[in-house]
Amino acid sequence: MAQKSSGLMRMCSFLLLVILFLPRGMTSSVLTVNGKTESHVLNTQLGSEESLKCAVQNHTGDEGLLWFREGGAVDLKSENKINSSAVCVTAISEDDNGVTFTCKLQRDQSVSISVVLNVPFPPLLSGNDYQTVEEGSAVKLVCNVKSNPQAQMMWYRNSSILTLEKNHHQVQQTSESLQLSITKVKKSDNGTYSCFAYSPLETKTKDFHLFVKDRGSSVPIEPIIAATVVVFLTLCFGLIARRQRIMKCCIKGEDPQRETAL
Numbered sequence: 001m002a003q004k005s006s007g008l009m010r011m012c013s014f015l016l017l018v019i020l021f022l023p024r025g026m027t028s029s030v031l032t033v034n035g036k037t038e039s040h041v042l043n044t045q046l047g048s049e050e051s052l053k054c055a056v057q058n059h060t061g062d063e064g065l066l067w068f069r070e071g072g073a074v075d076l077k078s079e080n081k082i083n084s085s086a087v088c089v090t091a092i093s094e095d096d097n098g099v100t101f102t103c104k105l106q107r108d109q110s111v112s113i114s115v116v117l118n119v120p121f122p123p124l125l126s127g128n129d130y131q132t133v134e135e136g137s138a139v140k141l142v143c144n145v146k147s148n149p150q151a152q153m154m155w156y157r158n159s160s161i162l163t164l165e166k167n168h169h170q171v172q173q174t175s176e177s178l179q180l181s182i183t184k185v186k187k188s189d190n191g192t193y194s195c196f197a198y199s200p201l202e203t204k205t206k207d208f209h210l211f212v213k214d215r216g217s218s219v220p221i222e223p224i225i226a227a228t229v230v231v232f233l234t235l236c237f238g239l240i241a242r243r244q245r246i247m248k249c250c251i252k253g254e255d256p257q258r259e260t261a262l
Contacts, residue, residue, distance in 0.1 A: 031057070031104075033052055044096075049092070051089075053085070065085040066103070094148075100117075102115075125195060127143045127206065127208060135186065140179060143208070153178035154198070155171060169181070
């Protein structure tokens with residue numbers, strides 16, 4: 001009986017030593033951001049400021065923390081790295097929409113938690129305002145758009161929805177642009193086209209001016225250049241051939257007094 005008790009004591013002591021000397025990497029530290037234990041989306045507003053505080057839970061000793069904005073590391077002060085760390089995002093703009101901030105455990109970066117910024121803003125439109133095209137050629141009007149939430153897009157002309165002609169107009173839309181392609185441009189295509197972006201926040205519009213010029217007559221440049229070169233060379237050879245005669249005329253025209261004998 002005493003031997004069994006002694007053996008049980010030795011086993012308990014061994015297990016206790018194993019627990020005490022477990023590598024720190026095997027401890028179950030958990031990260032939180034602003035009290036949340038899961039990665040999440042943070043709704044915010046244009047021009048506002050957000051503070052993201054990352055903290056280590058269940059740690060048995062000091063833990064270093066790292067912050068990343070997208071793929072780049074955030075520069076942290078030494079006192080803002082141990083057990084808890086905060087980053088501040090100021091003057092939030094349209095460019096911050098969809099940006100991911102990630103907090104990681106320094107010794108084991110597989111332990112991490114992320115926050116994605118959601119910044120609602122009205123449509124921002126851009127593109128080439130003026131285009132001149134020759135009759136019979138093709139042209140593309142591209143209306144670039146940034147918006148959150150995504151805007152519904154439409155082409156207008158003369159205050160009415162553009163009537164699309166088969167084999168003449170083609171419209172393509174992505175999350176970043178609305179494109180109007182016109183093949184075999186006609187004089188009647190001349191005018192102002194308006195890109196409308198409809199958003200729950202605001203409706204924006206941008207005008208695109210298309211100028212259609214007459215089809216130019218195609219002038220063959222190469223023959224003109226060749227003819228010019230031939231004329232130039234002909235003149236040069238003519239001057240060289242007449243040089244002797246010109247020189248004789250000049251000699252005959254000199255003052256005869258210069259030939260007086262001594």
